[in-house]
Amino acid sequence: MNPVPAPSEGTPAGRQRLSIPPGRLIVLSGPSGVGKDTVLQELFRIAPWLHYSISYTTRPPRPGEVDGVAYSFVDDARFQALRDDHELLEYASVHGHWYGTAEARVRESLERGEDIVLKIDVQGAAWIRPRVAGAVFIFLLPPSPEELRRRLTERATESAGSLALRWENARTELADQGSYDYRVVNDDVLRAAREILDIIERDRPRAGHP
Ligand code: ADP
Ligand code: 5GP
DSSP: OOOOOSEEEEEETOOOOOOOOOOEEEEEEOOSSHHHHHHHOOOOOOOOOOOOOOOOOOOOOOOOOBBBTTTEOOOHHHHHHHHHHEEEEEEEETEEEEEEEEHHHHHHHHHHOOOOOEEEEEEHHHHHHHTTTTTEEEEEEOHHHHHHHHHHHHHSSSSSSHHHHHHHHHHHHHGGGSSSEEEEEEHHHHHHHHHHHHHHHOOOOOOTTT
């Protein structure tokens, strides 16, 4: 079967070939509790054409988290196999668990011309930065450290130990914000989502001008 018609006959002279730019990688980072998931949910509501990269993680699911939606939840052995089989675009140990991006899912999405959002930590972003041309790097900031602490605590999803670790790691994450192309303050969920969408649209390369 050859679904692609031969271009020689029947092609009007002078017709330009369509130049469809491939999709782009949009990387979102920020400290735990800043509101990444909340803002992304709003972003996908106002821009349903954007895609999301569902990561693998060895973290146990929180109540209400569905396998294959928030994450693909796997055990340590499966994660190691994914890593050894080079199925991960990047991976890192974050707050005591493994997290990694499924390379095939991302590649297929980009090849289809889709813009795909990765919610990954600063280590993963640092790995991707020199390797993926044209990716957009956005860092989500809290309005203040006090507000970050309040959000992290009030979400009430973490044990005391995990909460302390996430709070401690926030300092390292925040110290890396200067490596990002854009910084967005999550003061208001809809406003922050709109700002991210503006960045994505503004930063879009024109067809033929990557
Ligand atoms: P992250 O994905 O970055 O870990 P979440 O999206 O889970 O963070 O948000 C952490 C908590 O903060 C949640 O309880 C969420 O409802 C709350 N939150 C998120 N954004 C805002 C905001 N702009 N104002 C007030 N609370 C917020
Ligand atoms: P959580 O356990 O709160 O869902 O996620 C903790 C952190 O893990 C997130 O803040 C995010 O930065 C990071 N993370 C999630 N998925 C990935 C991934 O695939 N790769 C990397 N490097 N980090 C991830």
